[in-house]
Amino acid sequence: MNIPEQLRQIRNQLPASVTLVAVSKTQAAEVIMEAYQCGQYIFGENRVQELLAKQAVLPPDIRWHLIGHLQTNKVKFIAPFIAMIQSVDSLRLLREIDKEAARNHRIIPCLLEFHIASEETKFGLDLSEAEDLLLSAEYRDMKHVRIDGVMGMASFSDDRELVGQEFSYLVSVFETLKHKFFPGRDHFREISMGMSSDYELAVSLGSTMVRIGSSLFGSR
Ligand SMILES: *Cc1c(COP(=O)(O)O)cnc(C)c1O
Numbered sequence: 001m002n003i004p005e006q007l008r009q010i011r012n013q014l015p016a017s018v019t020l021v022a023v024s025k026t027q028a029a030e031v032i033m034e035a036y037q038c039g040q041y042i043f044g045e046n047r048v049q050e051l052l053a054k055q056a057v058l059p060p061d062i063r064w065h066l067i068g069h070l071q072t073n074k075v076k077f078i079a080p081f082i083a084m085i086q087s088v089d090s091l092r093l094l095r096e097i098d099k100e101a102a103r104n105h106r107i108i109p110c111l112l113e114f115h116i117a118s119e120e121t122k123f124g125l126d127l128s129e130a131e132d133l134l135l136s137a138e139y140r141d142m143k144h145v146r147i148d149g150v151m152g153m154a155s156f157s158d159d160r161e162l163v164g165q166e167f168s169y170l171v172s173v174f175e176t177l178k179h180k181f182f183p184g185r186d187h188f189r190e191i192s193m194g195m196s197s198d199y200e201l202a203v204s205l206g207s208t209m210v211r212i213g214s215s216l217f218g219s220r
Contacts, residue, residue: 001218003034010212020067023195023213025050029057035216036062042083044211048074054134055081067151067211069123072096072179080104086111086151086192086211089123089132094145101144109148111192114173116152116166124152127173134181147182149190150174150207154198163198167205 007022014020020045024032032043032054041061045051046068055064063083070087078085079100088094088110101108112133115124125133133139134147150173154166174191182188194202196215203210214220 001215003031003216004038006216007035007038007040010216014203014210015209016206019035019190019193019209020123021067021209021211023067023211024054025068025213027217029054031130031217032058032062040207044086045184049078052077062142065211068135075100076103080106084109084111084148086149087113087123089113089125091136091138094133095138098144100120107144107146109146109187111149111151111190112147112177114150114152114170116170117155118157118162118166119155127176130173130177131180134177144188148187148191150177151190151192151209154193154202156201158197160201164201167193167198167207171206189196 019042022035022040023044025046036059042063042065044065044067051064051066060092064081064087065084066078066082067086070085070093072093075096085097085108093109097108097110100141112130113124115126150170152170154163157163166214170193171191178188190208192209192211193207194210194213199210199212
């Protein structure tokens with residue numbers, strides 16, 4: 001892959017307001033460095049061990065996003081530096097993030113992950129679970145997490161209509177939560193949706209953050 005050229009093409013297709021998260025899972029540190037040298041500073045990883053190995057050898061101003069399922073016992077390893085945890089899917093996980101963020105004197109930005117795909121296997125909350133979480137006294141007492149929006153993965157399908165419906169559903173979830181729980185709170189602004197195969201559709205439907213791996217780095 002010609003990373004500078006791929007990056008240029010992807011950026012050309014994104015409105016300036018949309019954040020590009022370069023999904024670097026399985027890619028070597030040298031490959032990440034190539035994108036970094038083109039001004040790409042936000043990278044997404046889905047495994048804690050792999051993220052730690054890369055974070056240790058790459059520039060400290062990289063902003064790492066955790067985009068994959070996170071086990072509570074691994075939160076402590078990433079809490080010192082993680083820029084955003086996009087895959088919050090339980091109150092239990094959020095509690096652990098809050099605790100470890102406090103130990104590191106940080107506020108960790110998080111997204112609530114929603115299950116929007118028709119496939120069974122994907123992680124994520126549904127709307128009523130998210131509302132229960134946000135209504136809980138425990139969440140309201142948390143001082144070291146900040147919920148900045150929502151994240152979702154559409155079905156792995158070339159049915160554009162289906163994928164579009166799933167993205168639109170995530171936008172409606174975002175609007176509902178914004179209205180009910182975050183009115184006037186400017187930080188609650190992110191709708192993280194869209195990957196290599198579907199980011200143009202996602203952006204046309206309101207994505208503010210796309211997570212792109214294979215279109216940038218080549219297939220894994
Ligand atoms: C791997 C991954 C991506 C990127 O997928 P590509 O198809 O390679 O662009 C985006 N989001 C999540 C959660 C992922 O695990």
